[in-house]
Amino acid sequence: MxxxxxxxxxxxxxxxxxxxxxxxxxxxxxxxxxxxxxxxxxxxxxxxxxxxxxxxxxxxxxxxxxxxxxxxxxxxxxxxxxxxxxxxxxxNSLPVSYSDNYEADCETLVADNSADPEIHMDIKKQIDKLLEQVDALPEAQREAFLLREEAGLSLEEIAVTTGVNVETAKSRLRYAVSKIRKQAQI
Amino acid sequence: MRDKEFDKYLEGNSELSRLYHDAAQLRPSPEVDDAILAEARRALKPRAQAISSPFASNWTVPLSLAAILVLSVGVVLFVTDESGVNKPTESGADLSIMEKPVGKKSIGADKQYQPRKRKAAPAGKFDLKDGRAQQLKQQPVSASGTLKSRSIADTESVSPALNKAAETKPASKKSVGGSDAQYRRARQTKEERSNTTSQGVASDIAPAVPEKKLKKQDEALLEKIRKLRKAARHKEADKYLEVFRKRYPEYPLDKTITR
Incomplete structure (x- = not known):
């Protein structure tokens, strides 16, 4: 088969x-x-x-x-x-998010957003919000997230696929997941 | 985001992943699907044809080399055979014939035997220049000639050059016909000669006519021998028999003559 x-x-x-x-x-x-x-x-x-x-x-x-x-x-x-x-x-150039230190620069911003009040949303709203957040992610971080979710790649495989080291791949994915969770209140 | 939460996400089965997969239902358009599958199918076709073809690329080079080899060997063998066949003709007496083309000088006096091209002469009517030929010109050639007793000696006595030409010339249709006509003419010339001479002196002339055609005087001679035998005058009969044998050495005689 x-x-x-x-x-x-x-x-x-x-x-x-x-x-x-x-x-x-x-x-x-x-x-x-x-x-x-x-x-x-x-x-x-x-x-x-x-x-x-x-x-x-x-x-x-x-x-x-x-x-x-x-x-x-x-x-x-x-x-x-x-x-x-x-x-x-x-x-004529790669998006800024593909620069090496992009996640470190944005870490503070993400942390600040985590201070939002607890808002309970229904599932449909959660999904819409989630997709909005995915769309709002910087390209490199979004790519790491999509490679994880759509292709099921591990951190090492994401690193190989995107041509970066494992730490960078981990940093990008961590940034993407953190931001989506906070913005979509998941 | 804490490391513990991130590690839980990496393990899978997180709420975030579940919600994302519920939301992500987007698919490519059917046209793109068809185009990609058609391209995949098309890409396999030349490969399948190449495999099924009897003259696939794996075969062409060895096949070409084999063909070239066979042709080369064939040409070499052919050339070798050809040179082997030509060798004898290029050496010895044949070479001298090649050096002397058959023309006026090579045939010499017998050039009269060459048929003329400007006229389609009837059989046996060649334009001959010497006296013997003139004589032949006046006498028609009998179609019922004596070709059965044709021999090399006869033709040699007529014309050595003719014999040479007959030996060297290829047996083409035209040359064969010319040789036969020449032979007949030469044969007849010889018969005529012997007839004219035998009418004068009965002795010292070799018989050239067939045995059955005895002259009247010879028949009379035989009759005379027969009478002498009957009269028991054997010495005289032997003497006349000797004369007869000189003329006709192989003529069959009955016992009433030979005793």
Whole structure:
């Protein structure tokens, strides 16, 4: 059964000519990857274009695929590179949040916000607030959060995928989770 | 945010994660889905064709090398065979023939045997220049010639150059026809010669006519021998028989003549 096989085996089967293996692989990851791009771009059209580019790159590179890491890490590494290209084309530079000390500079701000009074909201409002907070996160922190939630990557894998050390990855994720919790009162 | 809370989030099953996954239902558009799956399918097609093709890339190089090798060996063998066949013709007497093309000088006096191209001459009517040819010109060639007794000696006596040409020339249709006509003409010339001479002196002339065609005087000679035998005048009969044998050494004689 292809649906129960690990991602790596499916990718190898597709590399060797099994078209159905790719279909299963795509259906597993298309939602998470799309949301990764959608929340980073805040634009469905751009997200669709980036998603297509990443999968096309994966298809072209299939014959060079070797199981050296989790498939998800490999896929989101491609996605991260494409996203960086997207940022650079859009504004000729990476967002400020990708700078090394960004989380430290913002720590005080987050701590200040934690002093808000307790407000009990219903679940729907909580969800809407949560998504708003995700959208409001700086790009690098949001990326770390999305890689954790959508791809299920560990801190080490997030570090590898985004090309930073583990401490930076941990700092970004910690910042993102803290801010969402406080703003969405979770 | 405390480290304990963050560690709990990293362990999974946090309220934040649950709420996020409840909220995140966004999906790519169906058009993008179709485009990506079509690209994945298309990317596999050339690979499948290459595998199924009998002349896939793995085969082309060795096949080409094998073909070149076979052709090279074939050409070398062909050239070797050709040179081996030509060697004998390029040496010895054949070489001298090659050096002397068949023309006026090589044939010499027998050039009259070459058929003319400007006229389609009827059989046996070649334009000959020497006296013998003139004689032949006046006498028609009998189609029922004596080709059965044709021999190399006969043709040599007629024309050595003709024999040489017959040996060296390839047996093309035209040359074969010309040789036969020449042979017939030469044969007839010889017969004519022997006839004219045999009419004068009966002795010292080799018989050139067939045995069955005895002249009247020879038949009379045989009749005379037969009568002498009957009369028991064997010495005289032997003498006449000797004369007859000189003319016709192999002519079959009955016992009434030979005793």
């Amino acid at each position: 292809l649906s129960k096989q690990p991602d790596e085996d499916l990718m190898i089967e597709y590399r060797d000519g099994n078209e159905h293996a790719f279909t299963v692989l795509y259906s597993r990851h298309k939602g998470g990857l799309f949301r990764y791009f959608y929340y980073q771009c805040s634009n469905a059209s751009d997200a669709n274009e980036l998603l297509q580019d990443v999968w096309f790159n994966l298809i072209r590179a299939r014959e060079r695929y070797q199981v050296s890491a989790k498939f998800t890490t490999y896929l989101y590494r491609l996605a991260h590179n494409r996203l960086v290209d997207y940022y650079r084309r859009k504004s």
